[in-house]
Amino acid sequence: MKDEERNPNKSKESKLSDISVIILTILGVLFIITSIAMPFIIRNYYKSRIVNYKTLANIGAVGDFIGGTTVAFLTASSVVLLLATIIMQRKEIKISQQSIEELVKQTASSVKQAEEARKETQITNETMKKQQLETTFFNMLSLHHQIVNSIKITDLRNTYTGRGAIARLKAIYEDNFAKKLYFLENPEGGLNGWVNHSYTRKEYLEKLFENDDTINQEILDEVYKDFHDDYGNSIGHYMRNNYRIVKFIVNNVANDKEEQEKIKETTGREPIIDDKRYYFGMLRSQWSNAEFELILVNSLYTENHKFKELILKHDVLDMEETNNIQASPEVFKLKESMDKFKAYRKLIEISK
Structure with missing residues (x-):
């Protein structure tokens, strides 16, 4: 759209300025021409009327009149042309x-x-970063399944693979814990006492895992160390991979700008x-119940304190009670629905 169409008032004002400049310029030129012609006009007018007229010197008084008249026209021309110049400059200033x-x-x-382009670029970059993160994350989950499927253990009678092997490993860990408690309470009974009483395993499993605060750090460390020494080659890489996935989420996903x-x-x-x-929910959805429990036990082992810190700080296992207004924000409070972990309560409910 042209300027005249956008603002008709400015167009009208501009035309009036142009017309004024033209008129004043013409008028100024006419004054200059008149001032030049005036001496000759007056000379011819008075030549026939002055006695003894021969030269302009003979009409000195007339010369004074002619001079005065010429100066007046020149002055008028200067003023008019100055006005035209002012109008032109004013227009130029407005144009500027x-x-x-x-x-x-x-x-x-x-x-x-540029700001919109920057925002679009930022959105594009954020989208690309999210796609890259999710690609890496789901590749890690794929690797997780490969590791699970590769786990294999064999006892005297059976071979277990995949999640069946993990369930068997969980049972072995619990048996070892119950056996440890039996030996502590019945030092005279020995291994024969444990083997010859079929009710013993069930009795001590219930005593350990169906009551609150039955497991302390010292005994857990001792039992889990023996368990890891025996089966670390089968389960160690699985636990390390879960730790790396959790660490990946913590280092690459923030809940807000400050974080x-x-x-x-x-x-x-x-x-x-x-x-x-x-992302934590997606990770948990890949775990069986046996995996979930073994991962928690692994994190409670003293040497794996970094894993425990991540699990409690970010509630990776979704175990924290968040609706209890009496719970201090500095203390991890175990949900009542997580009663299968109540034996470990005093190892879990510690200051963050």
Whole structure:
């Protein structure tokens, strides 16, 4: 759209200025021509009327009149042309102002477009980072399943693979714990006492895992160390992979901008802003019940304290009671629905 169509008042004002300049310029030129012609006009007029007229010197008084008349026309011409110049300069100033205003508008528009482009680029980058993170995350879950399927253990009579092997490993760990408790309470009974009484295993399993606070750190460390020494080659890489997945989520997903800055400052990574619970939930959905319990026990082992810290800080296993208003925010409170872990309560409900 042309400027005249956008602002008809400015167009009218511009036309009036142009007409005024033309008229004043013509008038100024006419005054100059008149001032040049005036001496000759007056000379011819008075030549026939003055006695003894021979030269202009003979009409000195007339010469003074002619001079005065010429100066008046020249002065008038200067004033008129000065007015025309002022009008022209005024128009040029307005044009310059309009050009500056247009430049400012264009600059503002360019800044706005640049800001929009920056936002679009940021959104694109965030989308790409999220896609890359999710690709890596789901590849790690795929590796998790491969590791699970590769687990294999053999006892005297049977061979177990995959999740069946993990369930068997959980049973072996619990048997070892019950056996440890039996030996502590019945040092004179020995191994024969444990083997020859079929009710013993069930009795001590119930005594251990169906009551609150029955397991302390010292006994757990002793039992789990023996368990790991025997089956670490079968289960160790599985536990390490779960720890790496949890660590990956913690270092690459932030719940808000503040947490994003903290992670960036601590790790040098550029995490995305998303809901960690979604990724932890996806991870938990890959676990069987036996896996869930063994992962918790593994994290409670003193040497794996880093894993425990992550699990409690970020509630990776979704065990924390969040509706209890009496619970201190500095203490991890176990949900009542997690009663199958009540034997470990005093190892779980500690200061974060």
